[in-house]
Amino acid sequence: xxxxxxxxxxxxxxxVDLLRRHxxxxxxxxxxxxxxxLLNYHLADxxxxxxxxxxxxxxxxxxxxxxxxxxxxxxxxxxxxxxxAARCPVLRExxxxxxxxxxxxxxxxxxxxxxxxxxxELPMITLALDGRFTLTSASGARTVGAREFFTGPLTTVMRPxxxxxxxxxxxxxxxGWAIEEIARRAGDFAIVAVTALVxxxxxxxxxxxxxxxxxxxxxxxRALAAEDALAGHEPTAERLAGAATLARDAxxxxxxxxxxxxxxxxxxxxxxxxxxTRAVARART
Amino acid sequence: xxxxxNGRTREVEAPAADQxxxxxxxxxxxxxxxxxxxxxxxxxxxxxxxxxxxxxxxLFLAAAVRGRAIVTVKGLExxxxxxxxxxxFVRHGAVQCGFCTPGMLLTALAFLETNPRPDRDEIRHALxxxxxxxxxxxxIVDAIEAYARNGDDRG
Numbered sequence: 001x002x003x004x005x006x007x008x009x010x011x012x013x014x015x016v017d018l019l020r021r022h023x024x025x026x027x028x029x030x031x032x033x034x035x036x037x038l039l040n041y042h043l044a045d046x047x048x049x050x051x052x053x054x055x056x057x058x059x060x061x062x063x064x065x066x067x068x069x070x071x072x073x074x075x076x077x078x079x080x081x082x083x084x085a086a087r088c089p090v091l092r093e094x095x096x097x098x099x100x101x102x103x104x105x106x107x108x109x110x111x112x113x114x115x116x117x118x119x120x121e122l123p124m125i126t127l128a129l130d131g132r133f134t135l136t137s138a139s140g141a142r143t144v145g146a147r148e149f150f151t152g153p154l155t156t157v158m159r160p161x162x163x164x165x166x167x168x169x170x171x172x173x174x175x176g177w178a179i180e181e182i183a184r185r186a187g188d189f190a191i192v193a194v195t196a197l198v199x200x201x202x203x204x205x206x207x208x209x210x211x212x213x214x215x216x217x218x219x220x221x222r223a224l225a226a227e228d229a230l231a232g233h234e235p236t237a238e239r240l241a242g243a244a245t246l247a248r249d250a251x252x253x254x255x256x257x258x259x260x261x262x263x264x265x266x267x268x269x270x271x272x273x274x275x276x277t278r279a280v281a282r283a284r285t
Numbered sequence: 286x287x288x289x290x291n292g293r294t295r296e297v298e299a300p301a302a303d304q305x306x307x308x309x310x311x312x313x314x315x316x317x318x319x320x321x322x323x324x325x326x327x328x329x330x331x332x333x334x335x336x337x338x339x340x341x342x343x344l345f346l347a348a349a350v351r352g353r354a355i356v357t358v359k360g361l362e363x364x365x366x367x368x369x370x371x372x373x374f375v376r377h378g379a380v381q382c383g384f385c386t387p388g389m390l391l392t393a394l395a396f397l398e399t400n401p402r403p404d405r406d407e408i409r410h411a412l413x414x415x416x417x418x419x420x421x422x423x424x425i426v427d428a429i430e431a432y433a434r435n436g437d438d439r440g
Binding site: 003004005006008029032033036037039040041049051053054076096099100101102103105106186187 | 324326329338339414
């Protein structure tokens with residue numbers, strides 16, 4: 001591994017001061033499940049690694065219908081917290097799809113979002129949940145919505161002197177949810193992943209639908225036209241299939257060494273229909 | 286720096302910033318029951334338990350241990366003998382070259398802590414991050430299943 005200085009600040013103020021001083025020469029270490037492989041293979045060459053694991057960024061709290069999560073909440077905690085299970089069960093469903101058990105022991109919510117892999121589960125889900133990201137720097141804090149946060153593969157709006165400190169997501173009551181994804185092997189990043197969230201009104205019509213994809217574009221993406229096509233309608237099988245087709249037709253995914261863009265697009269349609277069907281069934285229970 | 290490994294405190298010189306826990310265990314302390322496979326957290330050969338949870342020691346900077354308890358497969362020893370899960374692995378032929386075995390054992394035991402009566406499918410899911418290139422996994426699943434099933438009369 002390359003040589004670098006190791007800093008483990010105890011406060012957010014100290015951490016962002018280090019980032020202010022070292023800028024792009026510094027890398028933030030949270031769970032390390034993406035950064036340390038890059039260090040092991042000499043693909044990242046920071047002068048300073050700022051280990052943020054001592055920072056008090058582990059809280060989980062519900063405020064005004066939104067769930068606030070510290071950036072250092074680990075994947076296994078997303079799966080085990082009763083507060084999260086009660087308010088945002090889709091996060092729990094996501095956890096089983098992330099990496100392997102060792103990644104889930106250490107990996108953090110903030111780390112996954114800041115790393116911004118376009119096929120990762122948590123960026124997709126925070127986009128579906130209208131997530132807001134609190135970015136803290138020595139000059140203050142700002143909040144960025146998930147739709148603005150991701151700008152490209154492994155790229156976000158964060159400046160080198162900013163630290164992602166908190167994420168808050170919509171925690172709508174009585175919402176059905178489902179995640180569908182296909183990966184080549186267990187624990188691999190998804191070829192295509194989709195998150196569906198569906199709320200029904202008292203008459204059984206869709207009051208709100210949310211659809212977000214991973215793996216089909218340089219960033220996670222929402223399927224807004226398909227969401228609009230569902231709102232106000234009864235979620236019949238035909239309606240769900242129509243929305244899935246709309247969502248699919250709005251995508252133009254890339255090809256890679258393993259699958260073609262056309263296959264990804266087809267898969268997106270099939271998985272969307274399955275996810276909506278499952279989400280509606282859950283919303284009815 | 287102090288490291289708590291298998292219930293014993295070991296004193297080591299402060300590791301270099303870029304040294305992984307795997308590097309300190311093997312190269313500094315000579316604890317060779319921890320294996321290095323892929324170096325990127327995929328194969329599971331370097332699995333250790335950190336405060337009871339499985340981690341890839343190749344993806345953990347040694348400087349970040351902060352006094353937490355580390356368990357390697359050596360720590361499973363019971364009164365100088367094998368742990369009952371190790372005995373089950375031997376009985377069921379779940380060990381061939383042995384390279385993946387420490388990671389398999391530690392991962393399985395951490396899983397069984399919270400899922401003491403898993404079915405085969407749950408065992409397979411629990412091991413999906415641990416690669417074995419010899420056994421085809423069936424005998425490993427057999428061993429874990431038998432161990433879990435016999436839990437009541439293991440003593």
